[in-house]
Amino acid sequence: MIVKSVYELIGQTPLIELDVPVAKGSRILAKLESFNPGGSVKDRLGISLIEAALKRGDIDKDTTIIEPTAGNTGIGLALATQKYHLKTILVVPEHFSAEKQTLMRALGAEIINTPRAEGMQGALRKSRELANQIANSYIPNQFENSDNPDAYTRGLGQEIIDDLQANNLKLDAFVAGAGTGGTFAGTAETLQAEYPELTSVVVQPEGSILDNQPEHPHRTEGIGVEKVPPFFKKLKVDEVQTISDDEAFNYVKQMAQDQGLFIGSSSGAALAASMHMAEKLPANSTIVTIFPDSSERYLSENIYD
Ligand code: PMP
Numbered sequence: 001m002i003v004k005s006v007y008e009l010i011g012q013t014p015l016i017e018l019d020v021p022v023a024k025g026s027r028i029l030a031k032l033e034s035f036n037p038g039g040s041v042k043d044r045l046g047i048s049l050i051e052a053a054l055k056r057g058d059i060d061k062d063t064t065i066i067e068p069t070a071g072n073t074g075i076g077l078a079l080a081t082q083k084y085h086l087k088t089i090l091v092v093p094e095h096f097s098a099e100k101q102t103l104m105r106a107l108g109a110e111i112i113n114t115p116r117a118e119g120m121q122g123a124l125r126k127s128r129e130l131a132n133q134i135a136n137s138y139i140p141n142q143f144e145n146s147d148n149p150d151a152y153t154r155g156l157g158q159e160i161i162d163d164l165q166a167n168n169l170k171l172d173a174f175v176a177g178a179g180t181g182g183t184f185a186g187t188a189e190t191l192q193a194e195y196p197e198l199t200s201v202v203v204q205p206e207g208s209i210l211d212n213q214p215e216h217p218h219r220t221e222g223i224g225v226e227k228v229p230p231f232f233k234k235l236k237v238d239e240v241q242t243i244s245d246d247e248a249f250n251y252v253k254q255m256a257q258d259q260g261l262f263i264g265s266s267s268g269a270a271l272a273a274s275m276h277m278a279e280k281l282p283a284n285s286t287i288v289t290i291f292p293d294s295s296e297r298y299l300s301e302n303i304y305d
Contacts (some may be wrong), residue, residue, distance in 0.1 A: 001140045005119040006037040007083060011043060011155045015163045015288070018271070024283040026172075027273045031160065034262070034294035041156070041183055041292040043160040046076025048139040048151035052083060053095040064089060066130050068114075068123030068198060070179065070222055071100030072293055073142055078107035089130060091123040097221065097296040099165045113279040120226055140170075142180045149186030156183070157190025159286055168201045172285035175241070175274045177266045179222050181229025183290060191288075192236060199281065201239045203266075203273040219301075222266040222292060241273035248272055253304055254297060263300055267291035 003009060013035040013262045018028045033041035053059045064087045067077055074090040075187050081088040090104050094113040114122040114132070124143070131137045142148045164171055174191050176184045181202075183258045207216035208224035218224055220243070248268035255271070257260040263271075277287055295303045 004215075005083075006085060007047060007080065009037045010047060010218065013120065015160065016261075017091060018273075020254075020275070022145065022275065022287075024281070024285070026281060026283065026285040026287060028271070028278065028287045029291060030267070030271070030274075030289050031156065031292060032261075033292050038079045039293055039297060040072035040075065041290060042072035042076035043079060043150045043154075044076070044155050045073055045148060046078070046080035047083070048270040049077065049082075049142070049147050050080040050086070052147040052150070053138060053140065053270070054084065058166050059138045060136075061084070061085065062136055063087075064134050066091065066127050066134070066139050067142065068092075068120060068121065068127045069142070071096045071104070071297075072222060073180075074104045074109065074111075075100060075107065077140070078104050078109040081109070082107055089134075091127045091130070093119060093123050096287040098297050098300045103297070125244060138182045144230055146231070148180055148182035149189065152183055152186030153190045156290070157187045160187070160191065161194050164286070164288075171198060173199040173201060173274075173277050173281055173287045175201040175203060175270060175277055175287060175289040177223035177270050177290070177292065178214055178225055178229060179266075181225060181231045181257075183292070185229065185231035185235050187290070188235060198203065199238045199277070200236060201241055201273060201277055202237055203269050204240055204242050205248070205269060206242055206244045208242070209282075210240045213284075216221050220248045220265040220269050221298065221301075239277075241270045241276055243269040249303070256295065256304065261291075261293050262295040263296055264293040265303065267293070 034045035088109040095116040205220035251268035258262040
């Protein structure tokens with residue numbers, strides 16, 4: 001196969017059946033989103049946000065794109081804005097992975113850091129401040145923009161259905177983490193339409209607001225909502241699985257040692273939640289989860305220690 005650009009390589013990621021001891025003879029299939037060219041599920045989002053805004057006429061060739069991001073969206077957006085030669089400023093809370101920030105810069109984006117204590121809300125405030133100062137600027141605002149879940153309906157959701165059908169499997173549970181909630185909402189919407197009996201499970205780190213405990217910081221990166229995502233309003237969410245950092249990082253290590261798979265901590269949490277769900281679901285269930293990115297972008301955070 002010869003492709004003409006990296007953009008043709010976004011999507012159509014592999015679905016892997018994990019060789020792990022799942023309860024009750026069930027199977028866990030994980031969508032390996034690190035196989036996207038920018039290394040995460042967010043490549044799907046970046047190109048969708050930019051192309052939807054261009055189509056609507058919300059942006060033109062002289063627009064500056066500004067976005068608060070934990071990193072993977074920044075890389076996905078920087079790839080997309082490179083395609084359309086758009087100036088890009090990404091506002092990243094200072095504690096997020098150095099590797100992601102390096103990659104954003106390599107793609108040509110400018111990075112502005114905000115204090116850790118202010119979380120994503122601080123990055124959002126700073127983005128708005130910049131947008132007020134810069135003429136012809138546009139904040140895609142992944143936290144509120146309905147283009148976010150839409151980025152996953154036809155792609156990620158449909159790819160899962162196609163792969164299951166090609167293997168004569170039906171789906172019993174969909175398990176995925178939520179940061180903005182876009183991946184979960186868009187994919188779950190498509191899967192619920194195809195499989196009305198589906199159990200849909202959101203994964204959160206301990207300390208997120210969905211945890212019914214006092215909020216606190218966590219090491220698991222990319223998931224943990226700071227308010228209930230607007231995309232969840234019309235969506236059926238059957239269960240929230242809360243996973244500790246220790247459990248998520250144990251699976252990160254186990255996947256490298258046993259399966260030769262490099263996964264980030266949000267993938268570790270997604271796997272932990274899938275294992276717990278297998279205990280609750282009927283025997284011989286098929287569970288699909290999303291592995292959003294690879295451990296390679298967290299090596300400076302000693303992910304394997
Ligand atoms: N995992 C990682 C590593 C991420 O970067 C993100 C995006 N913040 C997610 C999971 C969650 O994706 P979403 O924002 O679509 O909920």
